[in-house]
Amino acid sequence: MLLAFDTSSAAVTVALADPVSGNVLGSSTTVDALRHGELLAPAIAEVLATAGVGVKELTKIAVGTGPGPFTGLRVGLVTARTMADVLGIEVVGVCSLDILAKQSSLALPVAVATDARRKEIYWALYDGPAADGSRRRLEGPAVDKPAEVAHVLAGLPVIGRGAVLYGEVLGATATGASAGSAAGTIGAVGDEPEVVEYPSAEVLATGVVTGTLQVTAPDPLYLRRPDVTMSGGPKSVLPK
Amino acid sequence: MSENEPLILGIETSCDETGVGLVRGHTLLADAIASSVDEHARFGGVVPEVASRAHLEAMVPTIRRACETAGVKPSDVDAIAVTSGPGLAGALLVGVAAAKGLALSLDKPLYGVNHLAAHVAVDTLEHGELPKGAVAMLVSGGHSSLLAVEDITEGVEPMGSTIDDAAGEAFDKVARVLGLPFPGGPYVDKAARDGGDRAYVTFPRGLTSQRDLERHRFDFSFSGLKTAVARWVEAKRRDGEDVPVNHVAAAFQEAVCDVLTRKAIDACKDRGYEHLLIGGGVAANSRLRQMAEERCAAAGIAVRVPRPGLCTDNGAMVAALGSELVRAGKTPSPLGLPADSSMPITTVLN
Known part of the structure; x- marks a missing residue:
């Protein structure tokens, strides 16, 4: 099993x-x-x-x-x-972005964007589905500010939580993410938004x-370094 | 005797050590440790995300190493114990999730235990059964506490703790001021032993004045001491004088150990206990061990300190506490066990 x-x-x-x-x-x-x-x-x-x-x-x-x-x-x-x-x-x-892409039933190339916090998205681009339902990843995964990659994602339906949070930035022609919708697709052709959030x-x-998802080693895709600040040495404790 | 007792695997990930220990009864079979301390040294302290990432990578290899050392298979394990708190939340979670993965896969009970209580229980591996009624002094980079322990499986009663910095934290900060590497404890100890004059300067003993003792008889404070050392050193440097690192290290260490041992013995007397247990990373300090032996002997108190390798964080101590809990017939933790970064010391088992 x-x-x-x-x-x-x-x-x-x-x-x-x-x-x-x-x-x-x-x-x-x-x-x-x-x-x-x-x-x-x-x-x-x-x-x-x-x-x-x-x-x-x-x-x-x-x-x-x-x-x-x-x-x-x-x-x-x-x-x-x-x-x-x-x-x-x-x-x-x-x-995990590959899983989301596979969840889309759209017969089109798609972008996946999820919430990376700090006003950023994790994203990747995918080809349209092959006959077996698999999608080839064309770019990503990467982490960026939505505005910085909006031109890369332009014109593509966006799958995932990032579409809900940054729909306006990612695609001015969004049709799928109507107000109050929990759906995670914008820019979809047609009027049935898909719910692909997680x-x-x-x-x-x-x-x-x-075999329609590509497997790798079970290693984390962090994409960011840990937040650390180098120590600048001890602070002065004598009165100025 | 020992061979009939259950085999306990313990996992510790509350800070920067990935520890996996195997214990049967009071017998230590394996104590595998992977430390990420070198990755933190250049930052002058433990970086939580760096520690958490290292725990994920070290977990499976450390479990394997422990099993190989003990000559057992994972399927031989009778129960899993894991530190569920207190500690760094993200770091704890890696250990807790791994322990659950083991418990699920092996279909064995899970015990989510208190890190501080484990520091007390580890002494069973070296000196056998814990005394009925003892004061435990836990001194590390994250904790400085005096605890009354009647029965470790039932709970511990906090008597006092630091009101600011932990003792080990003071060692780290003073090491920084003296230009010694992180973690400070071993380097300060070594500098002091290399001809340091303990009486070269008399640094302040926090919370020992009559007035402080009324409110904080069993509490500690090391923040003022750390600042006093920094001021002294900085003033010397400002005046263009050499800083005698060995003497300052010895004098600082003397102040810490003086307060720790004085209050620990006072706590024993207050409770009428004849045993003092010392644990935590600072318990590896040579001057603390020496002073505790001398003063406890004079006060008619038996002092028990595990060997230095068992004082610092490790998986064996978690397995040791798990072993006590299993023997006492305690109910295991649910699979929904949380990682509890601020787990109270009064809770031994979650």
Whole structure:
């Protein structure tokens, strides 16, 4: 059995799939940006129990590698690595933006943009879907200010949370993100906005089984260095 | 005896050490540590995000190393213990998530434990059963506390703690002023031992005046001491004089150890306890160990200090506390266990 999960967004999403057919046997998604560490393990236990699958029946683990907020992202990665190591099974990573791109049903090239905080977005560009449903990543993943990459994303439907937050900056011709909509697509041709806000572990699981998502090592895509300031030496403590 | 006791794996990631220990009963089987301290040294202190990234990379290799050293398989483990707090939130979370991954995969109980209580419990690995009734003094870069411990599995009672800097923090800051590397503790200790004159300067002993003792009998303060050292050194440099690093290090260390041991012994007397346990990174300081031995002997108090390698943060101490909790039949933690960066010392098991 393939166990898949992603903690790169505000959602903790878990799915279990048949390793041959890719059929999803169970899944769980909870949106709570501050409790990844508390939610993931119980969600895995529950998905396994509900599907009647024992942990020793797992044959592979797939995990979203971000980019995303570091603290939550690491919860998924360290869980995947330790579980796979002690179970003696394979673990693979998938760029979380690739999962989002695959969630779009649009038959067009798309851009994916997620919330990188600090008024920035994580983004990547994708080709239109191939016959098997896979999408080739053309650029990214990268992290930038929305205004700085608006020209790169111009004219493309934008998938993900970044579209909700920075719709106006990213595409003046946005048609999909109407006011009050939780949808994560703008600039879509047609009038049915897609709701693609968070990566789905179900899509991750089936994509890995069918080979329509590109797998990597389970390593974090941080894209930013840690915030550190070099010490300038001790400050004076004598009265001036 | 020992072979029938459960095998406990302990994980520690509250600061910059990724520690994985294996303990059976009171027997230490493995204590694997990966430290990111070198990555922090150039910043003059621990950078939380740097520490968290290092924990993720070190976790699986450290678990493997611990199992290899002990000659056991992960499936031999009977319970998982992990530091759930207090500490750096992002760093703690890596260890807690890894521990849950192990507990899930091995279908074994999980115990989320208090880092400070683990510093007390680690002494069982060196000196066996803890005494019934002891004062524990925990001194590290993040903590300086006096605790009353009747039964470590039931809880500990805080008697006092630092009201500003931790003792280890004062060592780091004074080391910086003296131009010594980070972390300061071992370098200040070495400078003092290399011919330092403890009486060269008398630096202030925080919260020891009669007036302070009324309100802060078992509390510590090291911020004023640190500033006094900095002022003294800076004034020398301003006047174009050489700073006798060894003497300043020795005199500063003397002030810290004097206050720590005086208050620890006073706490023992207050409770009528005949045992003092010392733990935490500063417990590796040679002058503190020496002074504690001398003063406790004079006061009729038995002092227990683990060897320096077990005083600093490690996974064995977490496994040691886990071992005590399992033996006491405590209820394991739920899989929803949080990482609790400000976990109170009164909570031993989350």
